[in-house]
Amino acid sequence: MALKVGRGALAPPFLVMDxxxxxxxxxxxxxxGEPGIIRMEVGQPGTGAPRGAAEAAxxxxxxxxxxxxxxxxxxxSLRARIxxxxxxxxxxxxxxxxxAVTVGASxxxxxxxxxxxxxxxxxxxxxxxxPPYANILVALGMVPKLLPADAGTNFQPTLAMLEAMDPPPAGLIIASPCNPAGTMLAPEDLAAIARWCDAKGVRLISDEIYHGLSWGRTAEATAAAFSPSAIVVNSFSKYFSMTGWRIxxxxxxxxxxRPVECLAQNMVISAPHIAQVAAEAAMDCVEECEANRARYARSRAALLAAMPGAGFNRMAPADGAFYLWADVGHLTNDSTEFCARMLAEAGIAATPGVDFDRARGARYVRFSYCGPEEDMAAAPGRLRRWLGR
Structure with missing residues (x-):
């Protein structure tokens, strides 16, 4: 007799890992002697933890x-510092x-x-x-309710979308800056959504892990300032370059x-002690973190200037984070196959859009620009040659 496989094991894969x-x-x-692979598939800073964090550990x-x-x-002490x-x-x-200090935002x-x-x-x-938003919900027996967003809504949810939901959902997840599009909610729009959620009994979860990495078009704001019922998620992985520390x-x-504390006691006991020591020190390493941010800003500017000439001329505004969300519908109707060829033939790894939008992602590709600056500068030339531009 075949053994049962639990519902949680049926969660879809996170394709970027593949x-x-x-x-x-x-x-x-x-x-x-063959040119190396340019890594633009993963949102992992090319730098390590700030020196002060490593020295504290x-x-x-x-x-x-x-x-x-x-x-x-x-x-x-870390909780007080946060x-x-x-x-x-x-x-x-x-x-x-x-x-609550956690084992990464994940x-x-x-x-x-x-x-x-x-x-x-x-x-x-x-x-x-x-993708893990929906995949974790599915594994836990909850139901993701997708709100199709596009360039017209800046790839963000709108108050009108929420007001049209009848009945309202139990919860709403927002991200500003968001992954994969890198777009942001203006503070006044975030405030309106947060207040609507609080008034309607909709639990708002605000993913703010890319705070610190925005490029001036929209100010950063925290949902906690607008709603006493919101849950805010953040991480040391992005701005502080501490992905592998899992904090x-x-x-x-x-x-x-108290409910979350009881869950944490049973599920993880605590986040790694040494990572917490390093994280607390990292929060004072402003100069080094800002230098990393400046490098991302240069890579962003160079790519936004050069990618159209390589054939990628339909991109989201890239307000924050370190991603370019490119509409490649004029180049392919299968972003998975397109990315596989890009890796094999051009030596550039990028993530197919189907990982982020199962219905429409076949015409999108996400490029990450947090890798080495010289690699980001070289990428458009490789793509231009690959596509014969």
Whole structure:
């Protein structure tokens, strides 16, 4: 008799991870002297943790600190430092007790979803979207409700979309800046959505992991400043270049503090102690983080100037994050096959849009520009030669 496979095992794949594996395999197969692979498939900064973060971790290890479990919500000093960040950056008073340090933002989402929703609940999000939002919801027995967004809505949800939903969903996930399009909600639009959600009993989850990486068209704002019921997700992976340290946080509304704490105690016990030590130090490494940000800004500007000449002339505004969301419908109707050929023939790894929008993603490709600056500068030339431009 065949054994049962649980519902959670049926969650769709996160295709960018398959692209990473294919790019790794292609890189290993290159002959000596052959041009290397330009990695534009993954949102992983090409730099490591800030020097001050690494030095804090080294010092703690040399001091012989035991590095055991912390409290489920993390080191009190790190939670206090994160709370201070909200006051300094946004003018928002957040209590350290509302901060939950998590195993990356990826570890924050299941905690938030389990605390806020029940099986069968509908949770809305704009499409295109970050795939694990929907995939984690499906694994937990919840129902993603996709709101098709496009260039006309800046690839973001609108208040009109939400007001048209009858009945309202149990929750809404927003991201500003968003992955994959890199677009942002203006503060007044974020405020209107947050207040609507609070008034309608819709739990708002605001993914703010790309804060610190915006390019001046729209100001950054936190949903916590506009709604006492919103859940905010953030991470040290992007602005602080600490992807592999697996450290993030939740800023929780008061009614979910204890429920999330109980879940964290049982599911993860705590985030890694050494990563928390490094993360706290990273928050004061402003000069180095801003230098990284300046590098991304240069790469963004160079790509926006050069990519149209390579055939990629239909792109989202790229307000923030480090992605270009390119409409390639004039080049292909199969972005998966297109990206496979791009890797094999041009040596450039990028992510097919079907990972982010299953209905319309066959005509989109996401390019990440957080890799080495010289690689980003070389990419348009390779693409131009590949497409015969």
């Amino acid at each position: 692209v990473i594996a294919a790019a790794n395999a292609r890189a290993q197969s290159l002959a000596p 080294i010092a703690a290890l040399r001091a012989g600190a035991p590095m055991g479990y912390t409290e489920a919500f993390g080191l009190p 709370a201070r960040h909200y006051a300094e950056k946004y003018g928002h008073a957040a209590a350290p007790a509302q901060v 570890g924050a989402f299941p905690l938030a979803f389990l605390a806020a929703f029940d099986r069968g609940d509908e949770v809305a999000m704009a499409a295109p979207f970050y 993030g946080w939740l800023l929780l509304p008061q009614d979910l503090v």
